[in-house]
Amino acid sequence: MSDPKVPDPEKPGLKVPDLKPPDRKMEPVMQTRFSALAAAALVALAAALPARAETALVAVAANFAGVAEELSEVYGGESGNTVTLTIGSTGKLFAQIGEGAPFNAMLSADAATPEKLEAAGETVPGQRFTYAVGRLALWSPDETRIGADGKAALTDAGLRHVAIANPDLAPYGAAAKQALQGLGLWDGLQDKIVMGQNIGQTHSMVASGAAELGFVALSALLDPENPAGGARWEVPQDLYAPIRQDAVLLKAGEGNAAAEGFLAFLRSPQAQDVIRSYGYAVE
Amino acid sequence: MDLPDAGPLWLSLRLAFITTAILLVAGTALAWWLAGTRSRLKPLVEAVTALPLVLPPTVLGFYLLVVLSPNGPVGRLWLDATGTTLTFSFAGIVIGSVFYSLPFAVQPLQATFETIGRGPMEAAAMLRATPFDAFVSVMSPMALRGYLTAAVLTFAHTIGEFGVVLMVGGSIPGRTKVISIAIYEHVETIDYAAAHVLSAGLLVFSFLVLVFVYAMNRRFPGHRG
Numbered sequence: 001m002s003d004p005k006v007p008d009p010e011k012p013g014l015k016v017p018d019l020k021p022p023d024r025k026m027e028p029v030m031q032t033r034f035s036a037l038a039a040a041a042l043v044a045l046a047a048a049l050p051a052r053a054e055t056a057l058v059a060v061a062a063n064f065a066g067v068a069e070e071l072s073e074v075y076g077g078e079s080g081n082t083v084t085l086t087i088g089s090t091g092k093l094f095a096q097i098g099e100g101a102p103f104n105a106m107l108s109a110d111a112a113t114p115e116k117l118e119a120a121g122e123t124v125p126g127q128r129f130t131y132a133v134g135r136l137a138l139w140s141p142d143e144t145r146i147g148a149d150g151k152a153a154l155t156d157a158g159l160r161h162v163a164i165a166n167p168d169l170a171p172y173g174a175a176a177k178q179a180l181q182g183l184g185l186w187d188g189l190q191d192k193i194v195m196g197q198n199i200g201q202t203h204s205m206v207a208s209g210a211a212e213l214g215f216v217a218l219s220a221l222l223d224p225e226n227p228a229g230g231a232r233w234e235v236p237q238d239l240y241a242p243i244r245q246d247a248v249l250l251k252a253g254e255g256n257a258a259a260e261g262f263l264a265f266l267r268s269p270q271a272q273d274v275i276r277s278y279g280y281a282v283e
Numbered sequence: 284m285d286l287p288d289a290g291p292l293w294l295s296l297r298l299a300f301i302t303t304a305i306l307l308v309a310g311t312a313l314a315w316w317l318a319g320t321r322s323r324l325k326p327l328v329e330a331v332t333a334l335p336l337v338l339p340p341t342v343l344g345f346y347l348l349v350v351l352s353p354n355g356p357v358g359r360l361w362l363d364a365t366g367t368t369l370t371f372s373f374a375g376i377v378i379g380s381v382f383y384s385l386p387f388a389v390q391p392l393q394a395t396f397e398t399i400g401r402g403p404m405e406a407a408a409m410l411r412a413t414p415f416d417a418f419v420s421v422m423s424p425m426a427l428r429g430y431l432t433a434a435v436l437t438f439a440h441t442i443g444e445f446g447v448v449l450m451v452g453g454s455i456p457g458r459t460k461v462i463s464i465a466i467y468e469h470v471e472t473i474d475y476a477a478a479h480v481l482s483a484g485l486l487v488f489s490f491l492v493l494v495f496v497y498a499m500n501r502r503f504p505g506h507r508g
Contacts, residue, residue, distance in 0.1 A: 091471035160353075160368055166454060169471045194371045194453030197467065205453065209354035210370035 053080040056258035057102060059093040060085050061109030063172070063199050063217050064132065064245065066225065067278045068107060074274070075265045081258035089198050091169060097122055097250065104253030105263055107131060107245065109199075110171040114246040127249040131266045133281040134243030135218040136175045139206055141230035145213060150233030151183050153213060161194050163205040163214030172199040175240035176215035182239040222279035244283075287477040290456055291465035292484075298373070298461060299441035302380040303388075306437050307430065309381070310388030315418075317389070318396035332389050335382060340446025347379050347451050371453040376461070379447035387436040395429025396422075432496055439492040443485065 060068045065087045072083040088096070090109040097103060097117060108114045111130065117123050138150045146153040154162065164180075165173030173195070180186040194210075196202030199217050206214035207228075215235070221228040247266060253259035265271050272282045317329060335343060351358045351369040361369045369375040403425060407417035423430070445463035452459030454468070462481055469478035 089471065091473065094473065095470065161371055161453075163453070166468065169468060194455060197449065197454070197471070201450075204348070204450075205370075208348050208352045208370075210348055210352035210358075210368070210451070211453075 053082065054256055054258035055082040055084065056104040056253060056256050056262060057084050057086065058259065058262065059097070059101070059103040059106040060087050061090045061093070061107060061245065062087055063109055063134065063219065064107055066223055067132075067219070067275055067280070071266065071271055071274055072262065074271070075262050079258070079261050079265075081261055083258055083262050089169075090171075102252050103250055104256045104259035105247065105249050107247045107266075109134075109243075109245055111244040111246045114248040117248055117250070122250055124249040124251060124254045127263065128246055129263075129267065130244045130283045131247045132245045132275050133283060134172060134175075134245060135237065135279060135281060136172060136179060136215055136235040136240060136243070137218040137221055138213060138233040138235060139216045139221055139228065139230060140213050140232075141207060141209065141228070142212065143229075143231050146231035146233050148233075150235065151185070153233065154180075154183070154185050154189065159192060159212055161205075161211035161213075162189055162192050163194050163196060163202045163211035165199045165202045165215070166195040166197060170196075170198045170202075171243050171245075172202070172215065172217055175235075175243050178240040179215070179235050217279070219279035222277075224277065242281075245280075287465065287469065287480055288456075291460050291462045292481070294457065294460065295442050295444075295462040298376060298380055298444070299438045301377055302384055302441045303434055303437045305377070305381055306384060306388035307434060310385070310392055310433060310437075314389045314392035314396055317393045319401065333386050335384070336386050340383060340444070341450060343379065343382055344447040344450030347375075347382070347447060351375050351378065351451060370451050371455060371459060373458050375451050376444075376448050376459055379451055380441045380444055383444055383447050384437045384440045387440045388433045391429050391432040391436065392426070395426045395432075399425050428499060431499060435492055435496050439489055443489065 058068070058072070065085070068085055068087075072085060076082055086093070086101075086103065090113050093101075093103070093106060093108075094113050094117065097106065098120070106114065106117070114123070114128050118125060118128060138146060138153065140146050140153070145156075153159070164176040167173040167177040177186065180189060194205065196205055199220070202214055203216045203220050205211045206216060218232075218234060221232055247263055249259060249263055266275075275282055313328075313332065317325060317332075348370060349355050351361075353359060353362050353368055353370075358369050361367070361374075367374075369378065399422070403421050404414070404417050407421045408414070412420070443463060444461065445467070448459060448461050448464060449467070452461070452464065454460045454464050462485060466478050466481045466485075469475070469481065
């Protein structure tokens, strides 16, 4: 699935170990000339080595975009490899992979999609793992909307709209639905619930004030570059199934050092610290 | 095969019908003024009218979300007057659709009025018809083809609306979940069969609408501008 226009540095013919030492049985003149050539070739090769650093195209679920950008920079600085990110909703990225999009790896917003990709034979088996666990928060830009008890905010008589991500589309939406059911509020809030297509759109509904309250990703509120004001209630994690976000190495990423290296880097303590700082848990 | 829920289809039809009705009235006033005016404001108003043709609907949707939300000027007034919010309401997406489909109503009407010219109105005035009477009994019948084109295009364009409703609607079944949103959600949940049924329906509908408009233009070539 790699782009045919870009020469693949992994092709056997280009591999460094295939270079043979000069043949000792040559005529002296020839040998000198050959040595010079070989030296020139070696110099050229040495100069080319850093450029031989690999590039990976990684599909990233929108909610993880900010963290992924920071992580890819850190990883790129350390390894010399380049990780280019394509940000999208998990459903859209899934469809694109099915249509042959040249992604090397995918960081999904859920666990189900990577499982589906694996079942469809789109992945390198045995490489699936949870890189982050999302946490849900009830949020309002209005400080007075949410006190210590989130349930009280949700049952406030003056409440008009509660924004959640569509539970059929977004893992955070499914978690919000579970939490509301766990609180016994799901049925009662039906005519107040408005749905975003994903957690980002849900966030904008609350941020714009169109909905007074909304269930959003804690990570979006803690984003170090753009921390959210207002009031929030971190939804107890026993109210919803963990929002496990899984990563997979896709077939196009097999043997791609940048893709494999980036996935390994995600599991390092250094990367996990960054992931936690954005409000995710790690397993 | 499971047929998808018809609710979003009816909602889209209702939205398109109401939007078309509003725009045929409001669009007539605007188009009539544009066709006759010598004001230096004309290019400005024409540009504003045509903006929805070139802007992504998400731009319109974003500003509508800002203006219509209870923190925004219009949303605040509406909330004070009615006790309900404009965002996430049918009224809100009607307002969005009126802006979104404005050029599809105004431009055909303006072209028609300009083609007919002021002559018939002046003749009616000489016969002592009031301007309103002259417009209703003389101008409107002559402009019938322009009205049909405007109505059909406005209706069809509103049926296909997506971005505006996506941003101010909130996907509420029966209130703001229109057919394009339903298709989007079917695709995202990888329910391609349902997406195909709705998409194919919309495709055929849009095609028939355009065939109708072009056939009409052929039958009444006289008023072409």
